[in-house]
Amino acid sequence: MDKSFKIEGMTCAACAKAVERVSKKLPGVTEASVNFATEKLNISFEDSKVSVPDIQAAIEKAGYKAIIESKKKTLNIEGMTCAACAKNIERVTKKLDGVIESEVNFATEKLNISYDSSKVRVSEIKKVIEKAGYKAIEEETSVDTDKERKEKEIKLLWRKFVMAAVFTVPLLIITMGHMFGYLIGFNLPQFIDPMINPKTFAIVQIVLCLPVMVAGYKFFTVGFKSLIRRSPNMDSLIAMGTSAAFFYGIYATFEIFRGNIDYAYDLYFESAAVIITLISLGKYLEAVTKGKTSEAIKTLMGLAPKTAIVLRDGKEIETAIEEVEVGDIIIVKPGERMPVDGEVIEGITSVDESMLTGESIPVEKTIGDKIIGASINKNGTIKYKATKVGKDTALAQIIKLVEDAQGSKAPIAKMADIISGYFVPVVMAIALLSALGWYFIGEETGIFALTIFISVLVIACPCALGLATPTAIMVGTGKGAEYGVLIKSGIALETSHKINTIVFDKTGTITEGKPVVTDVITAENIDEKYLLQLAASAEKGSEHPLGEAIVKGAEEMGLEILKLDFFKAIPGHGIEVKIDGKDILLGNRKLMVDRNISFDNLEEKSHSLANEGKTPMYVAIDNKIAGIVAVADTVKENSKKAIEKLHKMGIEVAMLTGDNKKTAEAIAKQVGIDRILAEVLPQDKANEVKKIQGEGKKVAMVGDGINDAPALAQADIGIAIGSGTDVAMESADIVLMRSDLMDVPTAIELSKKTILNIKENLAWAFGYNILGIPVAMGILYIFGGPLLNPIIAAAAMSFSSVSVLLNALRLKGFKPAK
Incomplete structure (x- = not known):
């Protein structure tokens, strides 16, 4: 038998070897390999000689924890009429041996189930659901179906x-x-x-x-x-x-x-x-209104074109989107949607990616640029090579994220879920006891008792309780996707509104992450363009980010790169070259000091540049200072505005960076950062987040790189920049598709609005039942009021569910504050 376990507690490669060693010692184990990076143990064994609990016990004895890698499945459930049905399905499926987790979302009518495939099959899960009176069918992938x-x-x-x-x-x-x-x-x-x-x-x-x-x-x-x-x-x-x-x-x-x-x-x-x-009528209105709560996901699913024009053997062939393969050359004309993800190999155009990123301005695309499937080609015909198809495309991943979020439950729903499980039996008992009480103790007629019995049964509404949270989450996450903010779960949506400290990574998050030439300062009788030309010629071919920035700056100005007669690298200092018979030195302050080159009147300017967070690169010609080329990682356009908005929301903002304190302070001053955490090694970023959490604060971490992943995971809420790495996006709870920091306050604001909406829904659902049931029991009649007619009770019950759905739909009007 082959099995996969998730191993917890490993801190290094030696731990992985230790787990392998103890596993292989067990009788019946034929193979065991641990991947430290993925924290997984793949093991082959004879189940007649050793059991899964034996393996887990041996690994636990060695100081680690082995968790069964479960399969996950989503099934559409038909036949549910209220939250009590959802709880019933959860109950019967959880009883199956091998089912690890079972969660039913009444609003989306879906069952998300985790199970051990060696112990239970999907067919068995379906059978037990059907036995309970419902129907479980495979999740439909077609939006049309x-x-x-x-x-x-x-x-x-x-x-x-x-x-x-x-x-x-x-x-x-x-x-x-x-x-x-x-x-x-x-x-x-x-x-x-x-x-x-x-x-x-x-x-x-x-x-x-x-x-x-x-x-x-x-x-x-x-x-x-x-x-x-x-x-x-x-x-x-x-x-x-x-x-x-x-x-x-x-x-x-x-x-x-x-x-x-x-x-x-x-x-x-x-x-x-x-x-x-x-x-x-209530059920009809509920179905219509419920359909509107999931319009966002339907819109996303409907974006993908059904066919693609593929170039095969020199001919343009129209083929079904399902038949497009990685490596196929696709031709897209103006006005058409991009069928799959890819990379431009011919042509220039502008592409509207607003439906996926929320960015309204079309993006220019030329050879080598990435294409996102379902985006719209605006003006030029292009050819591009398919790099991701099917479930691997960006659109498919976004749909999956939104579906998972809409199908998840928020902690705030726990009380409603518990009550829903006992609601119907309790109502039946109340109805019967009320009727009997009026008949025997109140000495009322049988008709009176029957009216009480029917009214209590009919006015009680478990649906409102079941719909209160998931409908708001569906609309909230859908609205987030509309603005390019992908919220991965109900838990993330709920936790976000509690955040009081946000930690931003600096490079690539607050700043562009791409150094550029910011200043060219020259000595007397030296032309700025000539100085930049010399510096770029010297740095041509350099792999250093600062050197690349200088070369790019010269190219953007259309300056010719001069030929080098001599080149020598000076480690830790800079470079020495010869151009047109002139000795050129390019490097840091140490290089100039070592060569006894005076800074003349540029001394004060170099200090000023350094204080602004810029890196001065000194240029000397024939052992005489010629000028300074300053390079810096520039602040993103909306960074300052986003931080100002967070401050208005009462949120503390911190910056986490590996840069020196001086540079960090300069950037912090530009954007208005409250707290600076500078010179932090990548492996220590998560610890810095932990320290802030130790102050009793709810922390969100915003980052984009591989080294941000542990900090994103450590934070209460991890927010990844969409242009960042896949690892960062995987570790995060929220993904900003536009890579715009203004979307950070949008995410917090949306969370607050959604949680407020959920609280309103729950207040209505609980309040309706708390007030409605006693009225149906005849409380008003005791004080001389009217007896509730069962017909009025039925109308009230229908209105209850619809009112919760209509309130959730108010979130569709959410717009981020400017």
């Missing part, structure tokens, strides 16, 4: 509502006609008048009520099945309430035929019909 399924479901709900309404309206007119007829000038025909023909009156009501019961048959099939399985849900409440009303009506009809015509005014058929009709 998903859209078609949702539209079909919405149409079916609408047809059921219309069918129910067609029979309910005349039923209401018949039952209420004798009460309001005289007020509106309407009288019931004699053959259905309850005072003249009570038997016909009752039979007509049964005939009109039965089609409504048929339209709502799913409430009964699902509700009673769930009740029998001892996992009641919202359908169980509706099924019990409407069945009680209907069968009481049948009993009343029987009494009418026995001669007790007083029962003609207590048939209750209209209550059963109206409850089903209103709940059906």
Whole structure:
């Protein structure tokens, strides 16, 4: 048997060898290899001689921890009607041996499950879900298929509502006609008048009520099945309430035929019909509104073109996007979308990447530039080589991130989840006890007790509790994606609003990460362009970032690179060259001092440049100072603005860098940094974050490089710059696709708005049930108020879920403050 474990506790390669050694000593182990970088143990063993717990125990004894590498699967769940259904599916799947984690999102109707494939199969997971009364199907990858399924479901709900309404309206007119007829000038025909023909009156009501019961048959099939399985849900409440009303009506009809015509005014058929009709309308509105919460992901999925023009054997062939392979040459004309990710090999154009990065200005693309799939080619025809296809493209990765985030749960939802699990049984008990209490203790009539029983069952709404958190997360993460802020999980979304300190990496985050020539200072009688030309000619071919910056600066000014007659590198100091018979020295201050070259009147200027965080490169011609070329890593355009905005939000801002303190202080002064952590080695960055956390602060780390990954992981929230490395993006909780620091306050602001929305939803959901159920129990009646009609209870219940969804949709209007 082959198995993979995640190993925790390793600190060096020697630890990996130790784990391998103890594993190989176990009987039945044929092979064991540990990858220190990925922290994984791949092991082959005979399960008849050694078990997984034996392997884990041996590794634990050696001082490490072995965690089974589980498989993850997402399944679409059909048949859920409320949060209690979601909890039931979680409960039955968690009972399976081999299931490590099971989480159902009622809003997205998806099950995210982690399991040990050696112990349980997907087919077994599906079977236990179907046994519980639901259907589990493989996640649909096509947006068209998903859209078609949702539209079909919405149409079916609408047809059921219309069918129910067609029979309910005349039923209401018949039952209420004798009460309001005289007020509106309407009288019931004699053959259905309850005072003249009570038997016909009752039979007509049964005939009109039965089609409504048929339209709502799913409430009964699902509700009673769930009740029998001892996992009641919202359908169980509706099924019990409407069945009680209907069968009481049948009993009343029987009494009418026995001669007790007083029962003609207590048939209750209209209550059963109206409850089903209103709940059906509520379910339809809920499905429509719920669909709007996931529009962001549907929009992203719909961006990818269905076909691509591929160059094969010199011919342009239109092929399905699924058939495009890495290495294929793709031709894209103006106005068309890029089918997959790639690299330009021919042509020049500008590309609109706004749908993926949020950046509205088109980006110029020429040979060697990267192409993002689904972006729009604006003006020129280009050829590019496919580098990533299918699930590896940037669009596919973004969709996966957003889907995972929308399917995740935030800690704030825990209380609602716990309550949802016990909600329905508790409501049933309350309904029964309330009815019995009024009948036996309150000495009220059976009709009164039945009204209480039905009203309590119908007004209770576990749906509102189940929808409160996930719908807000769906809209919030979708809105973030719209602005190029990819929030990976509900936990990240919730934690972000608590952040009170943000630590920025300097190079590539606050600054551009690319040194440029900022100043050219010359001695008397020396031309600036000539000095830069000499410096660039000397540095041509240099791999040093500062040298590259000087060469690039000269090229941008169109200066010719002169031929070198002599070249000598002086380690730690600079270089010595000969150009056109002139001896040229280019380097740091030490080089000039060693060669006894006087700085003349440039001394003060060199100090000024250094204080500004710039690196002065001194140039001497024939042992006489000629000037200074200053190079610096420039601050990004929006860095200062973003930090100012964070300060307004009451957030402390720190900067973490390996640069010397002087340079760090200069950059910090430019952008308004509160705290400077300079000369920090890459391996110590995570420790610096830990120290700030030790002060009791919630810390976010913003970075872009490989050496930032440990600090991103250590922080309460890791925020990666989208232009950074894959490792940094993998370690982060939030990814900024535009690489714009203004998106950092946007992420915090969005988190605050989403959490506020969730709290509003939960307040409504809890408040509705806390107030609604006692009213249905007859609290107002005790103090001389009216008794709640089951029809009003049904309307209130339908409105409850829809109101939570509508409140969540308010987040779609979120716009970052400028």
